[in-house]
Amino acid sequence: MIEMNFIINSSDKYGVAASVLCMLHCSATPLLYFTQAHNLFHVNDISFLWLSMNYFFLLISSLAVYFSIQNSTKIFVKVLLFVFWLAFSFLILNEGFKGFHIPEYYTYLFASILALLHIYNLKYCKCKNEECCSQNK
Numbered sequence: 001m002i003e004m005n006f007i008i009n010s011s012d013k014y015g016v017a018a019s020v021l022c023m024l025h026c027s028a029t030p031l032l033y034f035t036q037a038h039n040l041f042h043v044n045d046i047s048f049l050w051l052s053m054n055y056f057f058l059l060i061s062s063l064a065v066y067f068s069i070q071n072s073t074k075i076f077v078k079v080l081l082f083v084f085w086l087a088f089s090f091l092i093l094n095e096g097f098k099g100f101h102i103p104e105y106y107t108y109l110f111a112s113i114l115a116l117l118h119i120y121n122l123k124y125c126k127c128k129n130e131e132c133c134s135q136n137k
Helices: 004-009 011-035 040-071 075-096 105-124 130-136
Strands: none
Touching (some): 011 040, 011 105, 040 075, 040 105, 075 105
């Protein structure tokens, strides 16, 4: 069993990984459809599994943001993580439910900003001792 403290302390690493993997997933989607265009039956099968990965990345990023906010020492980083996660979530859900037409580069932009915020939080906003973390909660 994975220790919960390890997950909480590694939340920024998970956040960066989820953001980067999400961007790679979104970049590879057109290529996947292009290579499978000759066989419509398989495209539909791949489509469901491939598109459901969006929600998996959204779940991982939500957990990463939640735990990163809990352990961050800077208020502005907490606020920015939450705001950009909300925007990113809106974009992913909007795409999934085929709502408004919003250019794809906004998804890449918000995923990149989330990854950079997690990196910044990992490097500059972590408690060095237990006193700091207990005051922060």
